[in-house]
Amino acid sequence: xxxxxxxxxxxxxxxxxxxxxxxxxxxxxSPQAEGAPSKKKDDRKWCLMCHREPAYAAFKDxxxxxxxxxxxxxNNQFNPHEPVEEFSGDLTQLxxxxxxxxxxxxxxxxxxxxxxxxxxxxxxxxxxxxLKPPLPYCLDCHGEPHQIQKVEDLPQPQRRLAENAxxxxxxxxxxxMDGGTxxxxxxxxxxxxxxxxxxxxxxxxxxxxxxVDCHGGHHTADLRKAPEQACNKCxxxxxxxxxxxxxxxxxxxxxxxxxxxxQKFFAWxxxxxxxxxxxxxxxxxxxxxxxxxxxxGK
Amino acid sequence: VDALESEETPVAPAExxxxxxxxxxxxxxxxxxxxxxxxxxxxxxxxGQPAVDALExxxxxxxxxxxxxxxxxxxxxxxxxxxxxxxxLASSFVLLVVxxxxxxxxxxxxxxxxxxxxLFGGIERCSGIHRIAxxxxxxxxxxxxxxxxxxxxxxxxxxxxxxxxxxxxxxGQNLLFFVGKRGERPKFPRFSYFxxxxxxxxxxxxxxxxxxxxxxxxxxxxxxxxPPWVYEIAHYAHADEALLAALAIFIWHFYNVHLxxxxxxxxxxxxxxxxxxxxxQEEHGAEYEELMRARAQAEAKAKEGG
Numbered sequence: 001x002x003x004x005x006x007x008x009x010x011x012x013x014x015x016x017x018x019x020x021x022x023x024x025x026x027x028x029x030s031p032q033a034e035g036a037p038s039k040k041k042d043d044r045k046w047c048l049m050c051h052r053e054p055a056y057a058a059f060k061d062x063x064x065x066x067x068x069x070x071x072x073x074x075n076n077q078f079n080p081h082e083p084v085e086e087f088s089g090d091l092t093q094l095x096x097x098x099x100x101x102x103x104x105x106x107x108x109x110x111x112x113x114x115x116x117x118x119x120x121x122x123x124x125x126x127x128x129x130x131l132k133p134p135l136p137y138c139l140d141c142h143g144e145p146h147q148i149q150k151v152e153d154l155p156q157p158q159r160r161l162a163e164n165a166x167x168x169x170x171x172x173x174x175x176x177m178d179g180g181t182x183x184x185x186x187x188x189x190x191x192x193x194x195x196x197x198x199x200x201x202x203x204x205x206x207x208x209x210x211x212v213d214c215h216g217g218h219h220t221a222d223l224r225k226a227p228e229q230a231c232n233k234c235x236x237x238x239x240x241x242x243x244x245x246x247x248x249x250x251x252x253x254x255x256x257x258x259x260x261x262x263q264k265f266f267a268w269x270x271x272x273x274x275x276x277x278x279x280x281x282x283x284x285x286x287x288x289x290x291x292x293x294x295x296x297g298k
Numbered sequence: 299v300d301a302l303e304s305e306e307t308p309v310a311p312a313e314x315x316x317x318x319x320x321x322x323x324x325x326x327x328x329x330x331x332x333x334x335x336x337x338x339x340x341x342x343x344x345x346g347q348p349a350v351d352a353l354e355x356x357x358x359x360x361x362x363x364x365x366x367x368x369x370x371x372x373x374x375x376x377x378x379x380x381x382x383x384x385x386x387l388a389s390s391f392v393l394l395v396v397x398x399x400x401x402x403x404x405x406x407x408x409x410x411x412x413x414x415x416x417l418f419g420g421i422e423r424c425s426g427i428h429r430i431a432x433x434x435x436x437x438x439x440x441x442x443x444x445x446x447x448x449x450x451x452x453x454x455x456x457x458x459x460x461x462x463x464x465x466x467x468x469x470g471q472n473l474l475f476f477v478g479k480r481g482e483r484p485k486f487p488r489f490s491y492f493x494x495x496x497x498x499x500x501x502x503x504x505x506x507x508x509x510x511x512x513x514x515x516x517x518x519x520x521x522x523x524x525p526p527w528v529y530e531i532a533h534y535a536h537a538d539e540a541l542l543a544a545l546a547i548f549i550w551h552f553y554n555v556h557l558x559x560x561x562x563x564x565x566x567x568x569x570x571x572x573x574x575x576x577x578x579q580e581e582h583g584a585e586y587e588e589l590m591r592a593r594a595q596a597e598a599k600a601k602e603g604g
Binding site: 194196199200203204205206207235236237238239241242244245256258259262263266267269270273274277278280281283284285286287288289290 | 400401403404411412415420421422424473475476477478492517518521522525526527529530531533534535538539541542545546549550553554558559560
């Protein structure tokens, strides 16, 4: 009889009995007793019996390829683990479990301890150390961990564009911003979209900044306190007056009157001037052509 | 600008011993009283001989040695300095418009912007070329101002480039002519109202563009000197005035100078600096008549003297 390992057949075979056997095996092959290669072999042998697709193919090429399943999936130290919930059998319906579970953050911090506690993850963290929706977890920004790539491997400006896309996924979404506890609106994204900074990024500049270059990724100071610090990374000697120009305020009569009226002035100046010049030209052309038709001999 | 005629003619003949003037002596200044009218003064041609030179040359003995086709009578409109100033200004202008476009365009993703940036080898080099072209434009402008200063010190600037009530009259007459309510084109002076418009539009435009461009080039320094709203104005004025200037030059200036019926496809005056007498009569009727009057006077004087 051919062996077919799927959750369905596993359960059908009697998970409890099987689980006992495997648990004993795990104890025997504990990490302390074995070197890394056999650990990995062990992981692949047992976890991948069920969890081969769809994540594993991309996982092999990801930045996390060297990790063991249980390095992150800390709740599942015994195989086979208790089903998280009644499973339909459809692997594509599996919930992205880590996205909704703070334990996932703990799993990340196991290796990425330099990322600090949530209180330090300004402005996304909370002073009380709690992470609550709608504030993001690691994976909300960093994406599916089985497919994660090192951002340093991307050349500029693709790296910045990827980072920008991560930020704008929430900050460019009015539903996320307007009703949320932060209520800062999508103006930062909109005004950045019309800035020299983004235009240069889109035109391939390796130096023009994205969101993260000014606002930081994990450890960022509150830019409202000393915004010129961010400017000084590129514009040496920038003052608070300099930084006041990059406010992410929309160009409206109320918010940025000087910019607003400068634009209005030039819009009308250009419109009226060109209208007059085109009028002059059309009269000239009409006359010249008419004169030619009227007096062919001339 | 050719603002060099000194209409106060009595003064001019009083300085015959002066070194050759930097710029074209006005036609009415023809110092025919000190030399026979036939004397050829070829080497100084480019630096501005009396505009009636060519007329005289056709009668010179040298021309009779070999049977060459009779030269077309021309007058010098723009001397070498003016043509150089125009050349520097025009080439830097085109370069500035093209290299500035990608960052001024609201959609940087647009294919035209990307194509221009690729043409110049990347956005950083595009910006570098923009700054070099800006320096060339500043040099052209300083050259022009120095030229005006030299003119002013030598012979006094004429008012021929300044706007005058006659321009409004000419505008009215020209519009009437266009719609058929007037039989003939108005007789324009040395600089018609639309040429004065071009000159002063560029004058204002260069001042705005250089000022706002410097502020954008050195934002840290600028915000250290001026309040931040100066940068705000410079930021928007630079792109918006650039659009206005580009439209005015590529539509209006090109039409009036090169594309209008009768001149199409291109006028060569900006290269040769010369107008035929026929062109002068047609396009600057008032100046032509003045020239003819001055010639008649000079001839009468020469006869008297001889």
